[in-house]
Amino acid sequence: MASLARVNLLPTSRTLASGVPLAPRINHAIPTGLGGGHHHGATGARSDVPQSFAFKSTVRGHVGRTNALPTSSSTQQRFFSSTPTKSDSHPMAAATGVHRQSATGVPDFSPYKAKNAGLNRTISYFMVGGLGVLGASGIKSTVSDILSNMAASADVLALAKIEVEMGAIPEGKNLIVKWRGKPVFIRHRTPDEIDEANAVDVKSLRDPEKDDDRVQRPEWLVMLGVCTHLGCVPIGEAGDYGGWFCPCHGSHYDISGRIRRGPAPLNLEIPEYAFNDDDEKIVIG
Amino acid sequence: MAGVHDLIYRTFFKRNSAFVATCFAGAFAFQITFDLGTSAWWDYHNRGKQWKDLRAKYIQAGDSDEE
Numbered sequence: 001m002a003s004l005a006r007v008n009l010l011p012t013s014r015t016l017a018s019g020v021p022l023a024p025r026i027n028h029a030i031p032t033g034l035g036g037g038h039h040h041g042a043t044g045a046r047s048d049v050p051q052s053f054a055f056k057s058t059v060r061g062h063v064g065r066t067n068a069l070p071t072s073s074s075t076q077q078r079f080f081s082s083t084p085t086k087s088d089s090h091p092m093a094a095a096t097g098v099h100r101q102s103a104t105g106v107p108d109f110s111p112y113k114a115k116n117a118g119l120n121r122t123i124s125y126f127m128v129g130g131l132g133v134l135g136a137s138g139i140k141s142t143v144s145d146i147l148s149n150m151a152a153s154a155d156v157l158a159l160a161k162i163e164v165e166m167g168a169i170p171e172g173k174n175l176i177v178k179w180r181g182k183p184v185f186i187r188h189r190t191p192d193e194i195d196e197a198n199a200v201d202v203k204s205l206r207d208p209e210k211d212d213d214r215v216q217r218p219e220w221l222v223m224l225g226v227c228t229h230l231g232c233v234p235i236g237e238a239g240d241y242g243g244w245f246c247p248c249h250g251s252h253y254d255i256s257g258r259i260r261r262g263p264a265p266l267n268l269e270i271p272e273y274a275f276n277d278d279d280e281k282i283v284i285g
Numbered sequence: 286m287a288g289v290h291d292l293i294y295r296t297f298f299k300r301n302s303a304f305v306a307t308c309f310a311g312a313f314a315f316q317i318t319f320d321l322g323t324s325a326w327w328d329y330h331n332r333g334k335q336w337k338d339l340r341a342k343y344i345q346a347g348d349s350d351e352e
Binding site for chain 2: 118119121122123125126129132133134136137140141
């Protein structure tokens with residue numbers, strides 16, 4: 001098989017009369033076992049034997065002299081190997097099974113080319129997006145930390161609410177507690193009082209409000225003890241309607257705290273409250 | 286398999302609006318799972334020592350008045 005082989009040589013090299021190229025700095029006698037991963041053969045070459053490529057009678061060597069260092073892998077094989085070059089001696093040649101040789105000496109990079117460009121693209125975007133997710137969550141937690149730093153602290157919030165023991169108020173009794181500087185009426189209503197509050201015709205009221213809307217549990221009525229007229233504190237279990245009576249200007253409230261007679265325009269206000277059944281307490285605030 | 290990553294690319298990455306929205310939604314989901322996971326680990330690490338583990342014991346003994 002006569003083939004034309006192109007070999008790039010160092011510019012300083014020349015061919016001796018024996019056919020061996022003169023390469024002053026290159027030691028053709030590569031010892032056995034040297035070669036860092038490259039397996040060039042089991043036995044080392046004798047230094048006095050001309051290299052095998054000097055005797056390739058079937059190859060009519062075309063020696064191109066260019067001002068460039070040899071870059072082709074095949075050229076390097078020929079320079080440094082002590083055994084005849086095999087097609088699978090280069091690691092990448094073994095991987096691909098093809099050992100193509102470019103006419104210009106440019107190495108063949110096709111083994112390095114991505115086999116699945118779409119998958120690589122998806123992975124790249126996934127990495128970018130993953131960094132975005134981590135960064136966004138970091139920014140979010142920083143911002144929420146700064147905002148929670150400005151919010152009221154737990155001791156201030158604890159001062160803003162009071163707890164009342166439900167067991168301390170017997171049925172049919174009132175309790176007045178102070179909450180944020182204002183009195184709060186808590187009444188443990190009897191079933192009769194609940195029925196009385198529900199029996200009222202809502203449409204006839206000045207400030208129409210059903211009893212269900214004013215209580216969370218019918219037996220517990222929690223109201224702000226400030227008359228909606230001019231801010232006096234009404235008296236419990238008084239007045240014409242069995243509820244509260246404001247002595248200042250004579251406003252009568254019923255058993256649900258709704259205004260029934262007198263100058264006050266609105267029903268008694270309902271604060272925010274919640275029941276804590278574990279500790280049997282009403283938490284106001 | 287070839288269709289899966291292509292579907293992911295077309296769904297989440299192709300449009301920038303979808304990409305950014307996915308990042309933000311993922312940040313919320315990541316933070317929730319991270320918080321839940323780390324607090325679960327913390328509770329596991331300190332099991333039997335926290336108030337919520339000991340509360341029943343002391344409430345029973347103190348007869349609901351002393352805590």
